[in-house]
Amino acid sequence: MxxxxxxxxxxxxxxxxxxxxxxxxxxxxxxxxxxxxxxxxxxxxxxxxxxxxxxxxxxxxxxxxxxxxxxxxxxxxxxxxxxxxxxxxxxxxxxxxxxxxxxxxxxxxxxxxxxxxxxxxxxxxxxxxxxxxxTHTYTGYPMVKEAKQQVKKGAIGTVRKIYVEYPQGWLSTQLEKKGSKQAQWRTNPETSGLAGAMGDIGTHAFNLAEYISGLQLTQVCADINKVVEGRVLDDDGAVLLKFNNGASGALIATQVAAGEENNLNIRIYGDKGGLVWEHNNPNTLRIKLLDKAEQIYRTGGAMLHPQTNFNTRTPAGHPEGYIEAFANLYRNFAFSINQQHDLVEYPGMEEGIRGMAFIESVIQSGESNLKWTDFKVYDGNNN
Amino acid sequence: MxxxxxxxxxxxxxxxxxxxxxxxxxxxxxxxxxxxxxxxxxxxxxxxxxxxxxxxxxxxxxxxxxxxxxxxxxxxxxxxxxxxxxxxxxxxxxxxxxxxxxxxxxxxxxxxxxxxxxxxxxxxxxxxxxxxxxTHTYTGYPMVKEAKQQVKKGAIGTVRKIYVEYPQGWLSTQLEKKGSKQAQWRTNPETSGLAGAMGDIGTHAFNLAEYISGLQLTQVCADINKVVEGRVLDDDGAVLLKFNNGASGALIATQVAAGEENNLNIRIYGDKGGLVWEHNNPNTLRIKLLDKAEQIYRTGGAMLHPQTNFNTRTPAGHPEGYIEAFANLYRNFAFSINQQHDLVEYPGMEEGIRGMAFIESVIQSGESNLKWTDFKVYDGNNN
Amino acid sequence: MxxxxxxxxxxxxxxxxxxxxxxxxxxxxxxxxxxxxxxxxxxxxxxxxxxxxxxxxxxxxxxxxxxxxxxxxxxxxxxxxxxxxxxxxxxxxxxxxxxxxxxxxxxxxxxxxxxxxxxxxxxxxxxxxxxxxxTHTYTGYPMVKEAKQQVKKGAIGTVRKIYVEYPQGWLSTQLEKKGSKQAQWRTNPETSGLAGAMGDIGTHAFNLAEYISGLQLTQVCADINKVVEGRVLDDDGAVLLKFNNGASGALIATQVAAGEENNLNIRIYGDKGGLVWEHNNPNTLRIKLLDKAEQIYRTGGAMLHPQTNFNTRTPAGHPEGYIEAFANLYRNFAFSINQQHDLVEYPGMEEGIRGMAFIESVIQSGESNLKWTDFKVYDGNNN
Amino acid sequence: MxxxxxxxxxxxxxxxxxxxxxxxxxxxxxxxxxxxxxxxxxxxxxxxxxxxxxxxxxxxxxxxxxxxxxxxxxxxxxxxxxxxxxxxxxxxxxxxxxxxxxxxxxxxxxxxxxxxxxxxxxxxxxxxxxxxxxTHTYTGYPMVKEAKQQVKKGAIGTVRKIYVEYPQGWLSTQLEKKGSKQAQWRTNPETSGLAGAMGDIGTHAFNLAEYISGLQLTQVCADINKVVEGRVLDDDGAVLLKFNNGASGALIATQVAAGEENNLNIRIYGDKGGLVWEHNNPNTLRIKLLDKAEQIYRTGGAMLHPQTNFNTRTPAGHPEGYIEAFANLYRNFAFSINQQHDLVEYPGMEEGIRGMAFIESVIQSGESNLKWTDFKVYDGNNN
Structure with missing residues (x-):
């Protein structure tokens, strides 16, 4: 190539x-x-x-x-x-x-x-x-690909519940006043936009939920907080979720969970079982089944979807990490530019639009006294 | 005695x-x-x-x-x-x-x-x-006692966030129509009351949050669902929480997380660190500290509070389980009746009243279009 | 009854x-x-x-x-x-x-x-x-029973390898000189016998290996150590094992693994897969299969052997611990005395005899310059 | 550069x-x-x-x-x-x-x-x-570096016990007869040498033990097996170990642990505590302390040695895997060639020599009826 x-x-x-x-x-x-x-x-x-x-x-x-x-x-x-x-x-x-x-x-x-x-x-x-x-990096992990395919093939049945969390702790103190450039631009509306934590990590959690479940968010009810003194953007929030098939759930995104590193995780339950993926243990996908033994799938292991394997570099038991997931995005993008391979897939414009709609709807919900706010990408005027 | x-x-x-x-x-x-x-x-x-x-x-x-x-x-x-x-x-x-x-x-x-x-x-x-x-059994676990004491002595600083979850999967199908007495009375308003899952397990999660944190709930925003067809009581819900010191959080209680057993867990974060306790691994208390190594405390191990040890029967590494936690309640109650020992402690009338207020406020919130509903034990007329 | x-x-x-x-x-x-x-x-x-x-x-x-x-x-x-x-x-x-x-x-x-x-x-x-x-307590755990039954029904195929470990750390210092009665009698040949760690915990590990695998030990090669100064009995050892079907393995028993609590665990591998049971997580049995997803069985869960369920008190997700395992022994013994129930089973005279043979053969091996020492219950004279 | x-x-x-x-x-x-x-x-x-x-x-x-x-x-x-x-x-x-x-x-x-x-x-x-x-890859992991430094600074005291395991399952069947090139050359003495599993993975385990502990092997007692029918080289073995400070231990290397992937792990115990590193969870180093809370160190986290951080690419919570560990070797080698940086370190000639001595001594021990075989790099004739 x-x-x-x-x-x-x-x-x-x-x-x-x-x-x-x-x-x-x-x-x-x-x-x-x-x-x-x-x-x-x-x-x-x-x-x-x-x-x-x-x-x-x-x-x-x-x-x-x-x-x-x-x-x-x-x-x-x-x-x-x-x-x-x-x-x-x-x-x-x-x-x-x-x-x-x-x-x-x-x-x-x-x-x-x-x-x-x-x-x-x-x-x-x-x-x-x-x-x-x-670069919604987390969708580049092999076991995230596998999770999507397991939902698609019905392993857990019709999805009913989605819980996704993204707790970090690094903004637990006023790092932005102690010279951290990473903290400065993320806590400044001019460089970060409407949202802090919800934009920085909430969008990843949202994207992961839609990616794996194959569902689309329809309504949100958000509690948006500025926990650390002096912050003008959210550094914490929790959102109740409604999806287009009637499923419901919850999303947590916080940068003030002191002691947490980058603990993204998702659990999705259908009428037959549930799945668990955790970024701290990214090469493992747990499928919990109603009235059956739980099944553990592993990167590089047996019985995985071709798309999972297409995004895997090493045999089972050789941990693939964050940089490999990131490299998977670039690899898919290269194949796409060179118009090769039918398993190619990566997040793009559509995910970008939906991510911005997520930010705007949760920030709006955070300011609303009403429980539910519609998740809307386009208004009534075709915009 | x-x-x-x-x-x-x-x-x-x-x-x-x-x-x-x-x-x-x-x-x-x-x-x-x-x-x-x-x-x-x-x-x-x-x-x-x-x-x-x-x-x-x-x-x-x-x-x-x-x-x-x-x-x-x-x-x-x-x-x-x-x-x-x-x-x-x-x-x-x-x-x-x-x-x-x-x-x-x-x-x-x-x-x-x-x-x-x-x-x-x-x-x-x-x-x-x-x-x-x-019998709020979970407060009988040694490491739940320890968690409370760690918060009390300031190990994680001022509490900011409380996440508590109680996912079960056993009511994922219409068990109540298949002869399960356990399912029948829990899904019937006449025998169960105003709430299903929120009363059966949500109250445990709520009690655990208040017990460990030492805080009191002030407002709730609940999404209450009847997921399995034919149910007239909730079998699922998620609740946004506000506490009396300004802390916020989320509570999940569901009996339709297919594949889950009895996976109660709680995470509390303060400005110095966080703690994690999981019922699936009940003899471990994790204290995650900002910019320090995480610390693992274990039932029967070193450096624990006297009240923790008072509720421990065996040396470290001999797992104590659900029945021991339950027995701890009975043991404390016996000491209390016999008016012995200053470490005695068990849930009682006050926890019962607050639990009912929890049920009524989350069910009311579930039916409300407004985001926040006050958690109220007593109305304005001294009732 | x-x-x-x-x-x-x-x-x-x-x-x-x-x-x-x-x-x-x-x-x-x-x-x-x-x-x-x-x-x-x-x-x-x-x-x-x-x-x-x-x-x-x-x-x-x-x-x-x-x-x-x-x-x-x-x-x-x-x-x-x-x-x-x-x-x-x-x-x-x-x-x-x-x-x-x-x-x-x-x-x-x-x-x-x-x-x-x-x-x-x-x-x-x-x-x-x-x-x-x-009281070989560990055989009282439901998932140890299940492990035995899984081997018996061929879930992992013909057994080839057995690794069993029992690391403790509590004798890492001269506790016996600091007033610990537990340490005193265990380190004294008059009250403890020929062996220290090998008798106290090695026998448990040995018993667990034979119990789950259904095999019998035939040869040992032991490295027996007195690590802490002043000890006259072993406080540590490792043993290479040969079994009667040709399987081999290793047994570790130590009381000087500083920082360990009571971390008994066993792994058995056959030609189709392996199983893992760990005392620190006693309600979980992992079955790792060649070229298939790993399966997780849980106490009280689905698809377990009747004998496992006979030794289980609570539904899945309610941890059963050391005292319950011990109580299972007593419960089986009571049923046996009252001559009830065909699932009854507990360790007795035969296990006692084999345990003593284990102690004597590993201590003898520890003193031998030859690699292999026969595990012998009876000598040539019908003794 | x-x-x-x-x-x-x-x-x-x-x-x-x-x-x-x-x-x-x-x-x-x-x-x-x-x-x-x-x-x-x-x-x-x-x-x-x-x-x-x-x-x-x-x-x-x-x-x-x-x-x-x-x-x-x-x-x-x-x-x-x-x-x-x-x-x-x-x-x-x-x-x-x-x-x-x-x-x-x-x-x-x-x-x-x-x-x-x-x-x-x-x-x-x-x-x-x-x-x-x-390319002893595993010494490239940040938390393996940290483990070495923790031992060096005395975190676990004087080393007494070393347990290192390298179980794989991929050679549980006669893959070499089913067209697997990986299996073919590894099971053929002409291409693999004196040893099979002991050379392929036993050397990694040996190297890891010496690297982290800072000790040198002095004696071995090996049980070397050819488990799968038709094999002429070992596919399995267990070795009792003696080190130059009097510490002892055990090494397991097997390629017939059906269901295992690449589950290298090491535990080292001193008189103050122990450490655990597992390749399946490579960004975590557990330090278990006698009579203190266990401490968890994490790649990219706080309080790590400069050499650990020199081999880390991402902030805590972004898993680094096998390829990053491998890349660390290449990175250190590049710095070495360009004669930069005082933290540079990588395995070389000396580790190669010792690895060959390991292979030869365990194979010799496997064939010996005597318990202990000296680990010798040089014979009496300055060879």
Whole structure:
């Protein structure tokens, strides 16, 4: 398979998620990481790019320059795709511009600062004919793929209950006042948008619930909190959920569960049984059956769906982790760009739109005295 | 210590919880199980009593007869306490009568069919000068005691979040139509009261949350569901919670989580850390600390509170289970009746009243379009 | 069922295992605990007996007096069985005498101080026509019963490998010099016999291996250690094992694994799969299958053997612990004495003899320069 | 840091470990994967190389050609290091030749077919001045690093017991007769050497024990088995261990534990406590302390050694797996070649020599009637 030439916007030295993107795209040898604009500070961008081993001529000062100059290079050299690993307020414009220049786009979630922006981006995207991937990383885990397939084939029967949780503890204190850049942009409405925790991690939990269950959210009832003093965005929340088949559930997203790391987990129950997947033990999928022995499926093990195996690198018992899940996204995206393989699947524009609708509906619900708020992607005027 | 002569109402052969009560009260040799009325069917009562090795003269046909005849026996023979192990609709009258006759009372939760009845019972109880224990079994586990003490001494700081779950799966199908007596009375409003799952297990979860945290519930927002076709009482629900110190949380109680057994668990987070206790692994208490190694405390292990140890029978590594937790309640009750030991503690009238208020507030919230419903024990008229 | 009148030798106030025996025999209401000689100190014996609520006339100063006086009581009052909960050097004589007086006997393991004594006791036992139970507690767990049945029905195929471990840490320091009676008698050859750890816990591990696998040990190769300074008996050891069907394995028994509690566990592998049982999580049996999903069986759950269910008290999800396992032994013994129920099963004389042979063969192997030592119950002279 | 130009011998399409090597070396962008000889079949080598995106001119037909032709390229193009991912019989000659040509070498374990060969390679290596890394992958895990440091700083006191296990189940049937290449070369003495399971996985377990404990093995007593019919090399074994400080232990390595995946785990106990690391849960290190609460350390979490953090890519709660551990080896090797960073550490020649001595001593012990066999690296003649 031809390597895809990829660049990066943001993710300079020291940025957590930039490094993960690089690990993930490099791992399988499917991309040629060739250029980037790694910081709004031109000097830092240069230094970062050099530390990544890039040719200096292809380290740029900003994303506009990156897109323009790369577009002028000969086709066999030119960047084909770009990964935007910037804070939320720097999603919409760079993504729009990249698509307009004809580059495929990889984007962190949430897709934009608002649902309105997301829909505008959708139009640009549709016109562009290019691919767009949104890094809902957790759907890249083999056993998350398997969970979806188990629900699909009826292993747990008709879904009745969905419980999804994403507790973190790292924002339990005012880290944003102690120099943490990660904390600063996430707690600032200008860079993070309407939501804090609900945007940062709530969207992952929401996406995971819809992805595995195959259902769509229809109503929410949210308790949205600003727990740590001085916060203007939510750092905690819990949401009651209603789905389009009548199933109900609950979603928890908090960044003030002191002592928790990144403990995403989901449990889905149907009329025949339930399933459990936990990010702390990501290579295990538990299927609990009514009046039968519980079954444990394992990454690389026997009796798994072809799509699960397509996203697995090692034999059973060789743990695959977060970077592998991330790399699975990039791998699927590469196959998609090269138009290969029928098992290819990754989150994109549609998931981005729904994620923004999630943020807006839970924040609106949080402010409402009424119990239920509709989850709405489009209003009555076809918007 | 003098053995306490105890009788039983209900709990004939084949009744699950009656057998557990007997195991629990017999285990420590603190009670003399001497009499009872085990069924509304006099023949069954006789047979049951005989199978328990009781003297036939003290096996009665109904609770009225039990109380009356026992009260006429000489003091050194006479029953002193009675365990009522009947469905909910047979709590109030037998308990009232027992107290009026001067017997101490052990009662399953919920304490009565309504908050109003509970308050009436409270008056009888207060006049009686007798003891009353409500079998919120889970508070009898050593590591639940330890959890309470850890919160109290500030191990996790000021409590911010409480998540408590009680998923069961046994009512995932219409068992009540397949001859299950356990299912029949629990799904019937006449025998169960206002609530199904919320009364049967939601009250345990609620009690556990207040017990460990030392906080009191102030507001609820409930999604109450009748999932299995034909049910007239809830078999499932989720509740958003607000507590009197500003903490918030969520409570899940469901009997349709197919594949789950009896998976009660609680997580409480403060500003310094969190704690986790799971009924499936009841001898372990996890304390997760912000920026420190997690700590695992174990029943019988080192560094535990005296009250924890008072409720422990074996050295570390010898698992103590459900019957031991139940026996701890009976053991505390016996010490209380004999007025011994300053570590004695068990759930009683107050927990019963609050449990009924929980049921009434979550059912009311479930029917309300407003988000928040006050948790109220007493109305404005001192009732 | 008629209650069995039982007495006790040893197990006065403060003795760990005496209290467990009482909890276990009382729990199910199958025994009438009526008498005992609880200490070699007559005053202590009296005080203990009174604290247990016994009639003073039936608290004795020593076991000889107990047996003699009880044997003279009318049949409907007289003790029928006696539990000997004394250190190892007080097993043989009291057991022999009890059998000769016509009492059924419950005895802690190891059965005697030597294999020779055990065989002498066997002769007395066979002549007596009485029942004898040896408290290999761990075989009383429901999921240990299930494990045996799963092997028997071929779930894991022909057994090839057996790994059994019993790590404890409580003897990691010289507790015997710090006033611990538990440590003192176990580290003293006069009261403990030929072996320390191998007798105290190694015999449990050995018994569990033979019980579940249905195989018999044929050869051992032991590394026997005295780790803590000053010990004259082993406090640690590891043994390579050969079984009569050609299977091999390893047994670990140590009391100096600092930080371990009582972490008995066993894994058995056949040509189709393996099983895992762990005392720290005793209500779970894992069946790992070659090229299939792992299966989790749970106490009280679906699809279990009748014998498993016969030894289960509560529905799935209500943890049963050490005292319940112990009570299962007593319950089976009571059914056996009353000649009821075809599922009845408990460890007895045969297991006692094999346990002594285990101790003698591993200690002999530990002193040998040759790799393999035969496991021999009988020598060539029919002894 | 300058990228290191690396080539590969073996590891064509479909080979498990070759793919892992590529994932691992590519992930961090520290190597330029530029050439290789991927199969003894020149056509297959070409196809594989092209599928990896290599320039055709640098895909060679065999390792001799690879080394010769690369050595003739200009310095700025020429391969600097080579990864040998071939079966055991193709370790010695390619490694020797590579070193003689002046290439750094990455080598799978065991290092050669015999201890004698290993020592010959050592001489070549010492003369070469080049670096050699042996891929004992498991020492690349962050929590294995942490375990070593915890022992070093005395967290568990003086080491007394080491238990290490490596159970796999994949060779439970005659896979080698069903077309599995992985099984074929591992069960064939010509390609695998003196040992089967003991060489393939026993060496990993041995290395892990010495690595974490900081101790050296001095004596072994091995039970070595050929369980599956027709095998001429061991597929199973258990070894009693003695270490140079007097500590003892046991090692289990089996490939016939049907149902097990790759369940390496180690427990080390000192006089103050013990530690547990399990490959199935590799980001957790449990420190069990005598008379204190157990402590749980987690990859990316607080209070870890700088060397642990140096081998960690993501914040706590983002699982790092097998490929990351492998990548850590490559990362340390790259830093070493570029002579940077004082935390750099990786297994090499010394571990290779000791691994061969392990294989030879356990196989010799397996054939001996004596209990103990010395673990010897060098004989009396300075060999």
């Amino acid at each position: 031809k390597k895809i030439k990829i660049g990066m916007v943001g993710g300079g030295q020291g940025a957590f998620i930039g490094a993960v993107h690089r690990n993930a795209l490099l791992m399988d040898g499917l991309y040629d990481f060739c250029c980037g604009a790694f910081s709004s500070d031109a000097t830092k961008s240069k230094e970062s790019g050099k530390s990544f081993g890039l040719n200096e001529s292809r380290i740029y000062s900003n994303y506009q320059e990156l897109f323009e100059k790369e577009s002028l290079l000969p086709a066999q050299e030119r960047m084909e795709a770009v990964a935007l690993v910037t804070p939320n307020h720097l999603h919409y414009h760079p993504a729009k511009l990249a698509l307009e220049y004809g580059f495929h786009v990889v984007l962190d979630k949430p897709i934009t600062l608002s649902l309105k922006e997301a829909k505008q981006l959708q139009k640009v995207y549709e016109r562009s004919g290019k691919k767009l991937m949104l | 003098k053995k306490i002569k105890i009788g039983m109402v209900g709990g004939g052969q084949g009744a699950f919880i009656g057998a557990v009560h007997r195991n629990a009260l017999l285990m420590d040799g603190l009670y003399d199980f001497c009499c009872g009325a085990f069924s509304s069917d006099a023949t069954k009562s006789k047979e049951s009593g005989k199978s328990f090795g009781l003297n036939e003269s003290r096996i009665y046909s109904n609770y009225q007869e039990l109380f009356e005849k026992e009260s006429l026996l000489p003091a050194q023979e006479r029953m002193e306490a009675v365990a009522l192990v009947t469905p909910n609709h047979l709590h109030y009258h037998p308990a009232k009568l027992a107290l009026e006759y001067g017997f101490h009372v052990v009662l399953d939760k919920p304490i009565t069919l309504s908050l109003k009845e509970a308050k009436q019972l409270q008056k009888v109880y207060e006049r009686s000068g007798k003891k009353l224990m409500l | 008629k209650k069995i009148k039982i007495g006790m030798v040893g197990g006065g106030q403060g003795a760990f295992i005496g209290a467990v025996h009482r909890n276990a025999l009382l729990m199910d209401g199958l025994y009438d605990f009526c008498c005992g000689a609880f200490s070699s100190d007559a005053t202590k014996s009296k005080e203990s007996g009174k604290s247990f609520g016994l009639n003073e006339s039936r608290i004795y100063s020593n076991y000889q007096e107990l047996f003699e006086k009880e044997s003279l009581l009318p049949a409907q009052e007289r003790m029928e069985a006696v539990a000997l909960v004394t250190p190892n050097h007080l097993h043989y004589h009291p057991a022999k005498l009890a059998l000769e007086y016509g009492f059924h006997v419950v005895l802690d393991k190891p059965i005697t101080l030597s294999l020779k004594e055990a065989k002498q006791l066997q002769k007395v036992y066979e002549r007596s026509g009485k029942k004898l139970m040896l | 300058k990228k290191i130009k690396i080539g590969m011998v073996g590891g064509g399409q479909g080979a498990f470990i070759g793919a892992v090597h590529r994932n691992a070396l590519l992930m961090d962008g520290l190597y330029d994967f530029c050439c290789g000889a991927f199969s003894s079949d020149a056509t297959k080598s070409k196809e594989s190389g092209k599928s990896f995106g290599l320039n055709e001119s640098r895909i060679y037909s065999n390792y001799q050609e690879l080394f010769e032709k690369e050595s003739l390229l200009p310095a700025q193009e020429r391969m600097e290091a080579v990864a040998l991912v071939t079966p055991n019989h193709l370790h010695y000659h390619p490694a020797k030749l590579a070193l003689e040509y002046g290439f750094h070498v990455v080598l799978d374990k065991p290092i050669t077919l015999s201890l004698k060969e290993a020592k010959q390679l050592q001489k070549v290596y010492e003369r070469s001045g080049k670096k050699l890394m042996l």
